[in-house]
Amino acid sequence: MxxxxxxxxxxxxxxxxxxxxxxxxxxxxxxxxxxxxxxxxxxxxxxxxxxxxxxxxxxxxxxxxxxxxxxxxxxxxxxxxxxxxxxxxxxxxxxxxxxxxxxxxxxxxxxxxxxxxxxxxxxxxxxxxWDNPNPPREKPSFDDNTDDFVKILNEIEGFARIIDCDSFAELFHKAALAATGEFTEETKMTIALPEKNLKLFRAASIADVFGAMSSWNDSPPYMAHEKNLAKQYEDLSMELYRQMTLATLYAVNEW
Incomplete structure (x- = not known):
């Protein structure tokens, strides 16, 4: 993350x-x-x-x-x-x-x-x-998106293998397992959360592959383009980012 x-x-x-x-x-x-x-x-x-x-x-x-x-x-x-x-x-x-x-x-x-x-x-x-225009009448709340998050992780894992990005595919697979509690390896990112929330936070941390050099933003889009899969890359990446962020917001806020 x-x-x-x-x-x-x-x-x-x-x-x-x-x-x-x-x-x-x-x-x-x-x-x-x-x-x-x-x-x-x-x-x-x-x-x-x-x-x-x-x-x-x-x-x-x-x-x-x-x-x-x-x-x-x-x-x-x-x-x-x-x-x-x-x-x-x-x-x-x-x-x-x-x-x-x-x-x-x-x-x-x-x-x-x-x-x-x-x-x-x-x-x-x-x-x-918070006065632009007014303070929120109610505190924002977020739903548990575990099912949707795991679904996009499974989809983008399969896509990553198609474009020969197996190392990223393994990360997406590990993140999906973390979201359901099947992967519990400790990470350096310590945080005080209840166990249920910690599962999603851990999964979101693993799935955060967006960055600069050597990230999912680097070589994968070109590898997808070479296989005429540029649109699929963009659609899946956009949805992964959205679900990853929603998982983080739920994990941190809702307890």
Whole structure:
């Protein structure tokens, strides 16, 4: 799974767990992350306007709790204009949507900045008010798409074998097994989720083959074109991406 998306998923899952258990948040940054900063919207105080900045996820969570945070959701588009851009940083919108007890709704967007001298990433989350045009009347919800996800994984596995992309076919096969709980090998992408949700998250992580060089965006489209299967490649890839994203949204949000 894309590292940017995985970080947002991990923040949402860790926050939901802490809220449900009424405990402090537990969050361990990845080794490639240097700092994670959260810049809040300016808040009026008796001294004037003040913008709070949290220097890590724990400080961010504590501040959100003080403000009455009661729930959090991940939102991200299920379709993209160009899958070829997914191998670059800051290419896809991912929102941390915060719901407060007073009905207030805000969201955070992230910007990733690579520090070449340290070979690490600085990530800055910036808060925005949800007022365009109005806050959502109801919290977004997502359905369990396991059956549809497994179906497209099986279809694209067969297609990958037809165009002689057996290594990708094996990944799609493994993802389908993970979605149904038949493949449970641990991955480096740790996240605090219930077992049912973890199955889908694991499957989505395995199935995320969209990136830059050596990805499903690289050689496979040309190999499909050589066999006059370019349209099938595009249709299957588009549906895989959609179902993969829906699986991620359900896994992270619905528990």
């Amino acid at each position: 894309n590292g940017e998306l995985h970080q947002v998923c991990k923040i949402v899952a860790s926050t939901k767990k802490a809220l449900k258990e009424n405990k402090n948040i537990v969050f361990e940054p990845f080794k490639y992350e240097n700092v994670i900063i959260f810049q809040f919207i300016e808040k009026k105080t008796w001294l004037g306007k003040k913008a709070f900045k949290a220097n890590n996820v724990v400080e961010w969570y504590d501040e959100c709790r003080k403000r009455g945070l009661e729930d959090i959701k991940l939102l991200t588009p299920v379709n993209v204009k160009s899958r070829n851009l997914l191998g670059f940083s800051n290419a896809k919108q991912k929102l941390l949507v915060c719901f407060y007890k007073n009905g207030h709704v805000t969201f955070f967007t992230a910007h990733w900045d690579f520090q070449r001298e340290k070979q690490l990433w600085n990530i800055t989350y910036t808060e925005h008010p």
